[in-house]
Amino acid sequence: MEARARLLDLAAFLDRLERARGVDDHRVRGLRAALPLLLEKDAARVAKILNLWSDPTTEPIEKGDSKAASGVWPKIK
Amino acid sequence: MAENKISMRYIEPHGHMVSRTTDDYQAMALAGCKAICEPAFWAGFDRKSADGFYDYFCQLTQHEPKRAAKYCIPHYAWLCINPKESEDMGLAKEVMAMIPEFLKAPTVLGIGEIGLNKNTRNELKIFEAHVDLAVQHNQLILVHTPHLEDKRKGTQLIMDALKANGKVQPSRVIIDHVEEHTMAAVLDQGYWAGITLYPESKASPQRAVDMIETISAQRVWLNSACDWGHSDPLSVPKAALEMRRRGHSSAAIDRLVFGNPVEFLSQCPKFISPEA
Ligand SMILES: [Zn+2]
Numbered sequence: 001m002e003a004r005a006r007l008l009d010l011a012a013f014l015d016r017l018e019r020a021r022g023v024d025d026h027r028v029r030g031l032r033a034a035l036p037l038l039l040e041k042d043a044a045r046v047a048k049i050l051n052l053w054s055d056p057t058t059e060p061i062e063k064g065d066s067k068a069a070s071g072v073w074p075k076i077k
Numbered sequence: 078m079a080e081n082k083i084s085m086r087y088i089e090p091h092g093h094m095v096s097r098t099t100d101d102y103q104a105m106a107l108a109g110c111k112a113i114c115e116p117a118f119w120a121g122f123d124r125k126s127a128d129g130f131y132d133y134f135c136q137l138t139q140h141e142p143k144r145a146a147k148y149c150i151p152h153y154a155w156l157c158i159n160p161k162e163s164e165d166m167g168l169a170k171e172v173m174a175m176i177p178e179f180l181k182a183p184t185v186l187g188i189g190e191i192g193l194n195k196n197t198r199n200e201l202k203i204f205e206a207h208v209d210l211a212v213q214h215n216q217l218i219l220v221h222t223p224h225l226e227d228k229r230k231g232t233q234l235i236m237d238a239l240k241a242n243g244k245v246q247p248s249r250v251i252i253d254h255v256e257e258h259t260m261a262a263v264l265d266q267g268y269w270a271g272i273t274l275y276p277e278s279k280a281s282p283q284r285a286v287d288m289i290e291t292i293s294a295q296r297v298w299l300n301s302a303c304d305w306g307h308s309d310p311l312s313v314p315k316a317a318l319e320m321r322r323r324g325h326s327s328a329a330i331d332r333l334v335f336g337n338p339v340e341f342l343s344q345c346p347k348f349i350s351p352e353a
Contacts, residue, residue: 043291046284050258054229055196064195067161069225 030072052076085109086351087313087334090342091190091219091253091271091300093118094141094152095133101303101310102148108314111335111351113145114342116155116190116219121305123162127171130158134175138182153348155189155219156180163194163203173206180214186345187211189219190253193231196223201234208242217345218250219271222259224278232259236266249344251298254279260292269341273302274312282316286323289333298338 017028034049053072086109094102094115105113115137124130137154145152156179158172179185188211193200211218218239223231235252239245247267255263255270256279263270272288273279280288285299303310313334320330342348 044257046287047257050256051229053226054258055226057230058233060196060198060201060234062198064164064197067194069195069223069227071225073226 026074026076027070027072030076033076085314085317085334086111086331087317088298088338088342088351089113089301089303089310089313090251090298090338091116091273091302092310093302093304094145095136096305097303097310099144099147102145102150105310106148106150108311110150110314112151112153112338112342112348114153114155114186115141116221117157118159118190118221118304119161127168127175130172131175134179138179138185142184151184151349151351153184153186153342154182155187156185157188157191157207158203159190160192160194160200160204160221160223163200164197166199166203169203170206173203173210176210177214180216183347186342186348187217187219188214189217190221191218192221192235193223194221194227196227196231196234201238204235205238205242208239208245212242212244217342218245220250220252222252222254224254228254228256229258232263236263236268239268240266251341253300254302255288256280257284257288257292260288260297264293264296269296269298272297272299274299274309274316275302276307276309282312282319285316286319289320290323294329294333294337296337296341297333298341299334 030053034052037045037048055073089105089110092113092115094113117133117137134156142152156176158169163169188207191204191207193204208218220235222228222235239250251269251271252263253271254273260270272285274282274285289297299313299316301308301310301312317330317334339350343350
């Protein structure tokens with residue numbers, strides 16, 4: 001029941017985004033890119049999604065633009 | 078009958094109690110909390126001067142243990158300037174200069190929670206300076222890994238810096254806030270791993286138990302990291318309940334939420350095992 005409710009919440013969220021017709025946002029791109037991973041047949045879905053959303057670079061940056069992270073690497077395709 | 082007993086004991090190895098109410102202390106005591114460890118962290122706003130940190134360190138080492146004692150819970154602290162305020166290296170060095178004096182306090186367990194926030198060069202330099210300080214004073218280290226999309230990269234930078242120091246014993250370091258994509262790498266390098274049960278931005282009790290079942294229950298502790306944000310000081314006993322629901326034995330639960338943190342923390346002679 002819990003997973004059912006969460007899936008419906010996610011569907012409702014995507015419907016709401018559709019209605020809002022907002023600008024392209026990296027967080028939404030990240031969310032959409034993660035959805036196919038849910039259907040893959042192995043047991044490492046969480047790690048795969050977290051890796052998909054991660055900053056893939058390896059060098060420290062000069063300065064952060066804010067203190068907060070957004071949840072998805074902003075340059076995700 | 079031991080298998081059916083509901084009473085439980087646990088350690089909260091990472092709670093920011095200065096932000097919590099006495100109701101929280103009472104609820105934790107009733108849930109079986111036998112010790113709380115409080116790492117120094119960001120207050121939700123930047124402190125303007127080193128004096129602000131001096132007061133905070135006094136609060137962590139003098140005032141908060143007294144508040145916890147009213148609920149019969151021993152309170153310990155970890156000290157540092159956190160990565161969110163480490164961008165200003167002048168301030169960071171001023172704050173770090175005060176730490177050796179506070180390390181003498183009977184309830185200070187080590188240096189933490191140090192680490193990275195946005196993975197900047199300055200954060201990394203201050204992280205390395207803290208690691209040096211810990212090595213010089215033979216202190217345990219508690220590491221904060223960055224949030225969300227910055228976690229995987231930050232965890233790797235942190236492990237590289239710890240290794241580069243050359244004098245750090247991995248078994249004396251806990252790398253906190255691991256998730257499914259970082260936990261195995263942390264354990265593989267010999268560090269302890271902390272799983273933080275924090276709504277939305279970290280692990281849920283269910284995911285934490287999944288990680289325990291599929292990755293490791295050794296060299297791992299669970300914590301709530303309860304603070305001034307949306308967080309739950311009872312999340313460790315809630316994860317224990319989730320384990321019980323799934324059929325884990327009382328001994329396995331006790332090992333994870335009590336035995337493991339006691340084992341790591343007992344590497345500091347100032348930590349008094351609640352069993353003693
Ligand atoms: Zn913390």
